[in-house]
Amino acid sequence: MNFTLKVWRQKNAKTKGHFETYQVSNISPDTSFLEMLDILNDQLISEGNDPVAVNKGCKNSGPIAFDHDCREGICGMCSLYINGHPHGPDSLVTTCQLHMRKFKDGDTITIEPWRSAGFPVIKDLVVNRGAFDQILQAGGFISVNTGGAPDANATPIAKDKADESMDAAACVGCGACVATCKNGSAMLFVSARVSSLALLPQGKIEGARRAKAMVAKMDELGFGACTNTQMCQMECPKGITISHIARLNREFLCAKLKD
Amino acid sequence: MEEKLNSKVPAGPLAEKWTKHKAAIKVVSPANKRKLDIIVIGTGLGGASAAATLGELGYNVKIFCISDSPRRAHSIAAQGGINAAKNYQNDNDSIYRLFYDTIKGGDYRSREANVYRLAEVSNLIIDQCVAQGVPFARDYGGLLDNRSFGGAQVSRTFYARGQTGQQLLLGAYASLNRQIAKGTVKSYPRHEMLDLVIINGEARGIIARDLVTGEIKRFGAHAVVLASGGYGNTYFLSTNAMNSNGSAAMQCFRKGAYFANPCFAQIHPTCIPKHGEQQSKLTLMSESLRNDGRIWVPKKLEDVERLRKRQVKASQIPEEDRDYYLERRYPAFGNLVPRDVASRAAKERCDAGFGVNETGLAVFLDFRSAIERLGQKTIEARYGNLFQMYEKITDVNPYEEPMMIYPAIHYTMGGIWVDYNLQTTIPGLYAIGEANFSDHGGNRLGASALMQGLADGYFILPYTIGDYLSHKIKESKQSTDTPEFEATEKAVRDKIAKIFAIKGKRTVDSIHKELGNIMWEYVGMSRNEAGLKKAIGLIDDLRKEFWSNVYVPGEPGEFNPEIEKAVRLVDFIEIGSLMAHDALNRQESCGGHFREEMQTEEGETKRDDVNYAYVSAWEYKGDGVTPELHKEPLNFEFVTPSTRNYKD
Numbered sequence: 001m002n003f004t005l006k007v008w009r010q011k012n013a014k015t016k017g018h019f020e021t022y023q024v025s026n027i028s029p030d031t032s033f034l035e036m037l038d039i040l041n042d043q044l045i046s047e048g049n050d051p052v053a054v055n056k057g058c059k060n061s062g063p064i065a066f067d068h069d070c071r072e073g074i075c076g077m078c079s080l081y082i083n084g085h086p087h088g089p090d091s092l093v094t095t096c097q098l099h100m101r102k103f104k105d106g107d108t109i110t111i112e113p114w115r116s117a118g119f120p121v122i123k124d125l126v127v128n129r130g131a132f133d134q135i136l137q138a139g140g141f142i143s144v145n146t147g148g149a150p151d152a153n154a155t156p157i158a159k160d161k162a163d164e165s166m167d168a169a170a171c172v173g174c175g176a177c178v179a180t181c182k183n184g185s186a187m188l189f190v191s192a193r194v195s196s197l198a199l200l201p202q203g204k205i206e207g208a209r210r211a212k213a214m215v216a217k218m219d220e221l222g223f224g225a226c227t228n229t230q231m232c233q234m235e236c237p238k239g240i241t242i243s244h245i246a247r248l249n250r251e252f253l254c255a256k257l258k259d
Numbered sequence: 260m261e262e263k264l265n266s267k268v269p270a271g272p273l274a275e276k277w278t279k280h281k282a283a284i285k286v287v288s289p290a291n292k293r294k295l296d297i298i299v300i301g302t303g304l305g306g307a308s309a310a311a312t313l314g315e316l317g318y319n320v321k322i323f324c325i326s327d328s329p330r331r332a333h334s335i336a337a338q339g340g341i342n343a344a345k346n347y348q349n350d351n352d353s354i355y356r357l358f359y360d361t362i363k364g365g366d367y368r369s370r371e372a373n374v375y376r377l378a379e380v381s382n383l384i385i386d387q388c389v390a391q392g393v394p395f396a397r398d399y400g401g402l403l404d405n406r407s408f409g410g411a412q413v414s415r416t417f418y419a420r421g422q423t424g425q426q427l428l429l430g431a432y433a434s435l436n437r438q439i440a441k442g443t444v445k446s447y448p449r450h451e452m453l454d455l456v457i458i459n460g461e462a463r464g465i466i467a468r469d470l471v472t473g474e475i476k477r478f479g480a481h482a483v484v485l486a487s488g489g490y491g492n493t494y495f496l497s498t499n500a501m502n503s504n505g506s507a508a509m510q511c512f513r514k515g516a517y518f519a520n521p522c523f524a525q526i527h528p529t530c531i532p533k534h535g536e537q538q539s540k541l542t543l544m545s546e547s548l549r550n551d552g553r554i555w556v557p558k559k560l561e562d563v564e565r566l567r568k569r570q571v572k573a574s575q576i577p578e579e580d581r582d583y584y585l586e587r588r589y590p591a592f593g594n595l596v597p598r599d600v601a602s603r604a605a606k607e608r609c610d611a612g613f614g615v616n617e618t619g620l621a622v623f624l625d626f627r628s629a630i631e632r633l634g635q636k637t638i639e640a641r642y643g644n645l646f647q648m649y650e651k652i653t654d655v656n657p658y659e660e661p662m663m664i665y666p667a668i669h670y671t672m673g674g675i676w677v678d679y680n681l682q683t684t685i686p687g688l689y690a691i692g693e694a695n696f697s698d699h700g701g702n703r704l705g706a707s708a709l710m711q712g713l714a715d716g717y718f719i720l721p722y723t724i725g726d727y728l729s730h731k732i733k734e735s736k737q738s739t740d741t742p743e744f745e746a747t748e749k750a751v752r753d754k755i756a757k758i759f760a761i762k763g764k765r766t767v768d769s770i771h772k773e774l775g776n777i778m779w780e781y782v783g784m785s786r787n788e789a790g791l792k793k794a795i796g797l798i799d800d801l802r803k804e805f806w807s808n809v810y811v812p813g814e815p816g817e818f819n820p821e822i823e824k825a826v827r828l829v830d831f832i833e834i835g836s837l838m839a840h841d842a843l844n845r846q847e848s849c850g851g852h853f854r855e856e857m858q859t860e861e862g863e864t865k866r867d868d869v870n871y872a873y874v875s876a877w878e879y880k881g882d883g884v885t886p887e888l889h890k891e892p893l894n895f896e897f898v899t900p901s902t903r904n905y906k907d
Contacts, residue, residue: 028535030534030535042768046766049762069326147383152403153402200394
């Protein structure tokens with residue numbers, strides 16, 4: 001398969017970015033999207049090292065920087081806004097699990113970094129998602145020290161509650177929800193953590209404090225408000241639903257009412 | 260035995276060793292802990308749990324990870340579960356049984372005392388994780404559910420769907436976040452350790468590269484904890500994450516830490532087969548699938564032909580023409596034999612020409628009987644995300660057609676040598692989790708990696724490191740303005756400059772792939788003397804090729820993934836050579852290390868307890884120079900090493 005790629009290039013956080021166009025050919029449909037970028041990068045490295053091409057004025061800004069790690073959809077490191085969708089056109093997958101068979105031969109594919117004020121660009125397609133760490137540091141935990149925990153079966157938890165908690169805990173922290181939101185809101189991300197812990201008796205105890213602290217930190221870091229457009233749940237690679245935002249809102253309101 | 264390799268295993272009955280040892284450890288007062296600095300390299304289950312716990316205790320901790328957040332560490336990809344000897348299923352499990360299964364599963368190449376301690380603290384881990392809010396799978400009564408894993412005849416594996424590693428890591432990461440917020444832990448994401456700084460023979464800091472700016476930085480401490488994971492990516496294609504690497508461990512090796520049992524690499528039987536030359540990594544399908552999936556190839560070669568030509572679908576091959584070879588060869592354990600056994604059995608069938616895909620390197624993992632017995636809904640609830648992942652990658656629906664699987668490199672049992680305190684041969688340098696060698700011997704059982712990472716990090720290292728640090732309370736903050744820091748930083752800068760200056764023709768990846776091919780061919784699932792010698796020669800050539808013909812674009816002082824990969828490849832080349840040397844030396848077959856010269860008539864491993872019941876600990880002598888072998892004898896006081904028998 002052959003593709004035309006329009007890729008966002010940006011040297012670093014301080015410079016302005018622009019699109020550059022590349023061609024890739026002979027790509028197997030079984031190739032993953034990131035493997036296709038590996039192939040392009042191999043091409044760019046070889047060209048950049050080729051004096052003939054460089055003398056001909058080959059405009060080569062070197063290989064394209066993009067984040068990736070596990071390549072099996074669980075670490076949350078990969079990102080990419082592909083043809084207007086975070087993680088591309090397929091549903092319930094991260095970019096690393098997207099395969100070229102989902103595109104048509106000859107397609108032009110536009111690749112951008114996450115677009116959000118909360119995630120400044122580091123280079124090309126790599127952004128800084130440190131804000132997510134900061135939000136979780138504000139309260140995304142249960143205050144328990146190592147050792148001294150009661151027996152794991154001491155507190156039974158209803159299966160449906162544990163399952164729902166797990167649904168929310170499946171969040172990989174990739175940032176697709178923020179990138180797709182016109183308000184740049186991190187509500188789905190925040191609610192996934194708040195909801196997952198609020199559903200468990202262990203997490204219930206400091207639920208109010210957690211909801212307030214995490215929402216306050218999210219606001220402080222410049223993420224927008226939620227206006228219920230539901231884009232986040234449409235694009236979430238892990239199928240996390242806005243019912244968790246409803247639970248976060250309930251936790252937050254109850255906490256505020258008690259203040 | 261050499262003094263350096265003193266395992267410091269305490270005397271006394273097996274079940275009392277850890278308790279007695281803990282009682283003898285000196286403790287550090289809270290006021291003094293505040294003055295002591297600890298560096299932790301890596302934020303997977305080992306690193307995150309250790310850093311969080313050390314922070315809770317009041318030490319000053321600095322953590323370093325190469326990703327943009329501690330939560331990305333590769334522990335997150337562990338699917339199946341975590342073992343513990345809770346005996347919640349009343350199937351007669353116990354600490355002793357978990358210990359015994361683990362030491363037997365490791366083919367009697369690990370220390371009894373370490374493995375027993377691991378089993379002993381396993382129950383505390385489950386308690387701890389539940390308290391942190393890890394949403395483990397539960398039964399309708401609200402209590403925790405279990406499943407079975409290979410090498411065990413009891414159900415002792417706790418799980419959170421097919422994302423157990425993720426949930427455990429998020430638990431440890433949450434504890435870490437709590438400490439970061441409190442200021443006891445400082446986090447350095449996108450920082451890579453490039454060297455260890457030794458002062459007066461002790462580990463006193465690191466040199467790290469800021470991966471965003473390219474800046475080279477110095478960090479001092481009273482102790483350094485290595486939790487940087489394994490070296491499976493030496494093979495290029497593995498189930499490890501793309502950025503997982505052995506460099507931090509190799510820097511320690513170069514600085515004098517012994518490297519133990521490097522040839523023990525685990526080849527996981529159930530991975531999605533390779534599809535082409537452009538492939539960047541292999542994807543694991545959890546071992547938990549072997550609870551309900553049955554592994555088979557056709558009995559008749561003509562069926563194999565038809566399958567390869569796609570004239571027939573697997574589901575159309577009748578029951579009587581299927582060879583469920585694991586059930587046939589190992590009736591007692593069936594599809595749940597340990598990983599090394601299952602991998603070799605798959606290779607044996609494929610070598611005999613029964614591989615079921617075009618490349619001839621695949622076998623079936625079939626859920627038909629389980630779906631008939633339990634219904635698709637149950638199978639979906641158990642493995643839904645794994646089935647989805649399989650379909651996304653292969654475009655085949657595993658509810659209708661069996662999965663195709665083949666073994667792939669997955670985990671490395673070898674690692675930096677540590678004593679019972681998890682201290683390396685360099686005072687003040689500790690190694691935990693997959694980065695050390697200590698608990699899995701020649702083969703790790705499924706669901707034991709998570710157990711070991713968290714055991715080391717939550718319950719063992721925070722105690723044992725106190726013994727060392729209690730002697731450091733009078734030493735002030737380590738200055739980074741010393742000749743040792745100066746020299747180490749200069750060496751790092753020179754190395755990076757040297758790599759940039761080569762300006763050759765080949766990409767880093769192309770050389771890495773070549774290394775991977777050498778490793779898989781000669782230091783892979785089966786090894787022999789001639790092949791290993793050849794591999795060492797080929798790796799020597801490849802080292803020369805790297806240092807004369809690699810091309811790294813861009814600048815050192817910027818975000819530059821190519822230089823990151825190049826620096827790691829320098830170390831992968833040395834690890835590859837080290838693995839081959841170790842495999843050549845170990846003239847026995849045990850666990851994941853199969854020497855063709857040493858097998859039974861049925862093709863099973865033949866261990867040699869007379870000559871090889873030792874840990875091989877290698878000392879660095881220079882890049883490309885044969886390392887020096889030291890031996891730590893393994894004494895079995897409490898169990899008698901026997902031939903592993905999974906047949907009856």
